[in-house]
Structure formats: C-alpha cells, structure tokens
Amino acid sequence: MSLQSKADTASTVAIVDAWEKLAARRRFYTILGLAILFAAFVASVRFADDSNAGHFFDRLPHLFDFLSWLIPKDWNDVWRALLGIASPNDQGGEEHNFTVGRVPLWGGFYIPNYIELMIVTINIALISTLVGFVVAVPLSFFAARNLAPSNPLRILVKRLMEFLRAFPEIVIAGLFSAVLSIGPAAAIIAITLHTIGAVGKLFFEVIENIDMKPDEGMTAVGGNWLERVRFGSLPQVLPNFTSYALLRLEINVRASTIIGAVGGGGIGEALKLSISRGFGAKTMALVLLLFVTIVVVDQVSAALRRRLVGEAAFVPVH
Template sequence: MAAQTSSQAFSPRGALIEQHWQELASRRRTYSFIGLAILLIAVSGSLWFANETNAGKFFDRLPYFFDFFHDLIPRDGMEVVRALFDLPSPYDDGSFKYNYPEGRLYITESLYVPEYFYKMLETLNIALLSTLIGLGLGFLLCFLAARNLMPNPWIRGTVRRLMEILRAFPEVVLAGFFLAILSLGPIPAVIAVSIHTVGALGKMFFEVVENADMKAEEGLRAAGGNWVERVWFGIVPQVMPNFMSYFLLRLEINVRASTIIGAVGGGGIGELLRLSIGQGHEAKTLAIVLLLFCTIVAVDQFSAWLRRRLVGNQAFQLAQ
C-alpha cells in the first residue's frame, strides 16, 4: 500500500521531468538546425566572395591545384639530399643565386654546416630567445594581474589591458612593422615574437595563479611575510610546473611563427623557403619542407617529454 502511494506521489513529478527533457531536446535540435543553416550560408557566401570578388578566381584556378605539387617532383631521388647538404648537383645551371657555398657556416676550412641547417638553427634561435623573453616578462606581470594576489583593481586592470594589447596583433603583422623600421634580419623577428609571447604567456600564467591554493600564502601572511615573499614561497612552487608546460607549448608555436616571419624578411629558414618556391627549385623546396617537418616533430616530442617529466615529478612530490 505504501509503495503504491509513493508511486502515485512521484508519477506527476516524473512526468514533469520527462516533459522538461523533451523540451530541452527539441530546443537543442532547433538550435542545431539554426547553427547549421548559418554555417552553410557563411560557407556559401565565402565561396561566392572568393570566386566573384577575389582576383585569383577561386573556382577558375581550382583545377590547377595539384599542378604545384606535380612541379615539386625532383628529377631524381638524390637531388633532395644534395640540396639539403649543399652537395654539387648535375642539374645546377647557376640560376639559383643563393646556392652553396655562400650560405654555409664554415667551422674549419673543410668542415661546414650546410646552409639550410644553419638557417634552421637561426629560426630555432629566434623562437627560443623570444620565448625566454616572453617567459621572463610574462612571469613578472602575471602576479600583478591575478585577482587573488592583486586586490587593487587599477593595477590589475592596467596589467591585463597591457597584455591584451601585446597579444592583439599576430606576430607577422608586428614583424612587418618592425621590419619597416629596423630593416631585414632576425632582430625584428625576435622583437615581434617576443611582444606577442609576453601577452599570450602572461594571460595563461595569471589564470594558473588564480587557481592556486592560497593556504600557503595565508600562512606566510599570518607569519608577517611581505607580498614578494608570499608570492615567491607560497605561490611560485605550486604554479611553476604549469608555467614550464605553457612555456614549452609556446616554444612549439614560436618555431612555426618564426618560420612564417622568415618568409617576409625576418631571417631563418622561412626566407629560403620563399625564395626556393619563387625560383621554382623543386629539390630545394622539398629539402626545406623535410627539414622543417623533422625539426618541428623533434621539438614537439622533446617538449611533450619534458612536460611529462616536470608535471609528473611535481605530482609525485605532492603525493608523498
């Protein structure tokens, strides 16, 4: 009798819940249909714009899309190896102006670093230096932007707006601006990537700081520690593994950004890639693409391994 009474009492509530879930499902289907329709309209409009108003005439040139890849096929398999290591080529007619040995880095009279490896090291140097600058400045700014460490809204808001301005423009736009002022070379590329990295890392850093456990900071406050001591001893040990993880992630991104900036005059391997494509030298283009692919994969794998070591070791220490 009691079970029957309970069933009767809960059946209206169950019906209301079922009705509510049906309404939510119907609403989700409606929103999904509207979103899909908007997406189709946007894609159709973009394709129309590309075809009708773009000078390239998207659909007119689409049948020739694979011609570029066909032109990249070298005359023999060893031509890519010869291009990669600056070895003499039987097909070189002297028309490729930045050919060996001008771009080599000679260690001794006979021992040298091939041009593409040297330029790849230059690109990695730009990325690493820029990321280190971004790490240092972002580290200093993030604690001033964190709500749990900086109660003054004027200071916190000013620092956050500054970081938003620094990351508002893509690296290639900043590089074009500094290249116009400082001329061609890696220095404008370092400045451009560093500026964007400060804003990006600063944002990620202060979000990590705001999620930190404040018990250690409160204990240091009760013991009479000043603001710098509370941050250095109470917050930094907690957030440093995540800081290093974001630093390594940003390093991977900056390697790609440095390559793109090189194509617009910022030095490094990107400049040679642009020139090789413009000259129509298929073997050198494939050699640079292969070197870029291997380098980026190596950087990604090393960064992933180091992140696991850093975060894993910290987690193990906390578990102890």
C-alpha cells in the same frame, strides 16, 4: 487504479509530452540555424568567386598543378641541397646551386646553408621565449586576483597583456621591420611581445588556482609581498610555468619560420623564395628540415615537461 496513481500517470505523461515538444523545438532551431549558415556560406563563396578575377571554381581542377612544379627531377638533390653538396645537375643556375651560403668552419668542414638558417630560426625562438618568460613571470603575479598588490595595477597589467597578444606576431614583425630593417631583430621583438601576452595569461591563471595556505603562513609571520611571492607562491607554480614556457617554445619555432617569410631572417625566407621560384629539390629539403626540427623540439620539450611536472601527471587516473 487509485486517484493518486492516475494523477502520477497524468503527470508523467505531461512531462514526457513537454520534453518531446522541447526536443522537437530544439531540433527545428538547430536545422534552421544550419540551413541559414549553409545558405550564407554558399552566398559568400559565390560572391567571392564572382569577385575573383581568376574565378576560384574554374581554377579548382588545377589545384594540384602547383605541387607538380615542386617535385624534384632528381630526388638525390634533396639530400644534396640539405647538406650543401654540389649537384651534378648544376648548370650554372640557382636551382641546383647547393653550395652557396655554406659557413666554413675549419679545413673541409662547413655548416650547410639551410642548417645555419635553421639554427638562426631556433635561436630566434629561444631568445624570444626566454625573454618573454622572464618578463611574464613578474607581470603574472601583478595580474593575479589573489596576489596583486592593488586592483588598479592588476587591471592595468591585464590590459597590457591583452594588448600584447591582440596582434599576430607577423603583424608586429612587419611594423618593426619597417623601423629596424629586415633581419632577426624584428622577429625577436615581435615574438617576444606576443609571448609575454600569451604566457602571461596562462601564468596568472595558474597563480589564481594555487593553495593560499603558504601565503597565509608567510603573512602571519610578517612576510612582505615579495617574500610571500618568492617563498609561498613561486615554488608551487614554477613547474607549470616551465611547462608552459616549453610549450610556447614549440609554438615560437613555428612562428619564427613564418615571420622569416616576411623578412624576419632564418629558414622562412629561404623557404618562401624556393617555393615562389619552383625549386623542387630546395623546397623539399627545407620542408624536411623543418619537419625534423619541429619533431625534435616537440620531443625534447615533452621529455623536459615530464621531468619537471612529474610522470604521474601524464598517467590517466581510473
């Protein structure tokens, strides 16, 4: 074997040996880190269990007792509750009184109480998404690095968006509920503010990735900043903006339900009361209605996104 071959073999052996040592060191650190995390998890769980008056682990066998309380005695009451139909099991109590809250239309036609509450929830989400979209679009152009009129303005707008999305909707709703009283107004304001901050970030990131050649063309012919945005940038980003807005609508339907549980109006408040009182049929009806609504909103939004963005965007490229 020549000297060169021996040198190459020795170099290869040294590289393999170094790689094996590095891999062993990484495995050791990974195992050590997981062990530390597991020890911290066990310690925190034990501390929480000792601090809990009910002792979590002692109550663990009763975890599913709560669900058993919500099983309806008569499953037909689920449909009666959903459609606002009187129940033969009604003994004058609130549990089986399904006709209360119906909204009369004409003659014997009416909107069931839970359907009306679901409409309120959807309206909260729609208004919040629409207003948030209208405000976030211009703000996103001020925040985009490649189109912002000035750097101080860009930084200010970005900090504003970060502030608006820093707090969960339920926290903002709680603040405005104390000022505006309980009702949909607080929920609309809370979801709108969070929507502006959330979609505004997505919007200006889309803007920062656009093709700048149309903007350069508009600048070359003497277009001002507004004209550059209107004719050079907005047509490129509007389909993605609309797609993100539809995605946000799905999120806002869920958010408005949660906020309703703290006094924001809509179906969330009814669901909270039904669960807390152990009304099985009403709870199942509300859960079913909420599930169907979310599925319908998701499917409609997905269909609209496909029409706007184009079917080719959803076809995998091989």
